[in-house]
Amino acid sequence: MILQQALRDQQAAFGNFFNPALKARYPRFKRKDGRQSIRLTKAAFSYRDGEITIAKTKTPLPIRWSRPLPCAPSSITLSRDRAGRYFISCLCDVTPEVLPVTPKMTGIDLGLSDLFITSEGMKSGNPRHLKRYEAKLAYLQRRLAKKQKGSKNRAKARNKVARLHAKIADCRRDAIHKATRTLVNENQVLCVESLNIVGMIKNRSLAKSISDAGWGEFVRQLEYKAEWAGRQLVTVSQWLPSSKICHGCGHKVEKLPLSQRHWHCDGCGQAIDRDINAARNIRTAGLAGLACGATGAGAAA
Ligand SMILES: [Zn+2]
Incomplete structure (x- = not known):
């Protein structure tokens, strides 16, 4: 099921690449590090009483919702970012609410x-989010550089750097969302x-x-x-x-x-x-x- 979806995604990626208007890059091969994600379509999960269960598993996913879903999702994407955090994004078909006209x-x-x-x-x-954390980031990066390649401590140090990067990105996105x-x-x-x-x-x-x-x-x-x-x-x-x-x-x-x-x-x-x-x-x-x-x-x- 997931392989089928991956194949469809790959097809879309090549489609984007060959479309000169989009200027897309050549699709990348899958990687073990960095961001991982899978996409599940309707048949591969069920949505009941506000809970999502993946097909062939028994217990619903333990999700901390950022907001309630407006309707049953038509597909979901599970992802893990570089900092090792898990996310679920749900695709819902809703009509956006048009705001009343103002003269401003x-x-x-x-x-x-x-x-x-x-x-x-x-x-x-x-807010200059990067600036605020720059010193801390540099410190963590120096520590990472000193760790032996392939060691467990290096993996831990890398995770700390990734978490800080993720935090900076979150702060920035949040500020921009509020402003816009x-x-x-x-x-x-x-x-x-x-x-x-x-x-x-x-x-x-x-x-x-x-x-x-x-x-x-x-x-x-x-x-x-x-x-x-x-x-x-x-x-x-x-x-x-x-x-x-x-x-x-x-x-x-x-x-x-x-x-x-x-x-x-x-x-x-x-x-x-x-x-x-x-x-x-x-x-x-x-x-x-x-x-x-x-x-x-x-x-x-
Ligand atoms: Zn003047």
Whole structure:
């Protein structure tokens, strides 16, 4: 049963690989270390009274649910991550709840000192999860490097490193989930800059902070949450000089180094906060694009 499913998954993987639009990698061979997972379809498990039992086993799985299931799942995936934790994901077919329409529209600028800044002047702060645990991680990694290859103590040390990595990832994901949820709940239209994250991460000096901030995940979550809630996500060209143009009068400064967080506009004399100004320009550009009939992710052009 599981082999059948694995074969189907493999077929899908090759399908993705040969589809040029998806740019998928060549499927990897199975591995004994790292993340393990199996997928079970309807015939391979049963769901009764809120409990899941795998076919040919007698006792239900001892699951700590993160939330109740909305309906019986059509397939489940059991997985074990690098840190040795077990997870179960259930695939349920539900219609997402469309939120009541609100008149609010916002522009969102993604940053480093703050994860995001809205055109209303809300600064989120950036928890910098990796930074917080960096010293501890380095310490554990040093200890791991000193252990003899193949030894039990090495395996234990490796597990400690993996657990810390998992913890950092969990903190980051949780923070982003909360932020995107609030933004989608409160706004009907959300404007963001389209990101060239791969290009930006090539800029060595920023790479660590950018991947730590989780911009890509942030936009991904905004996208699907907006769609589920019946909200509109508008992306604005990344080439818009959103930081350099004064939102008040349209005056553009020629040079604005990244370190300069505040500037004075020569056109209208306003004192300008770099990030809030950028978020306002993104909002204006997004709404202009929307008025021209551009929608959703297609507005990037
Ligand atoms: Zn100005």
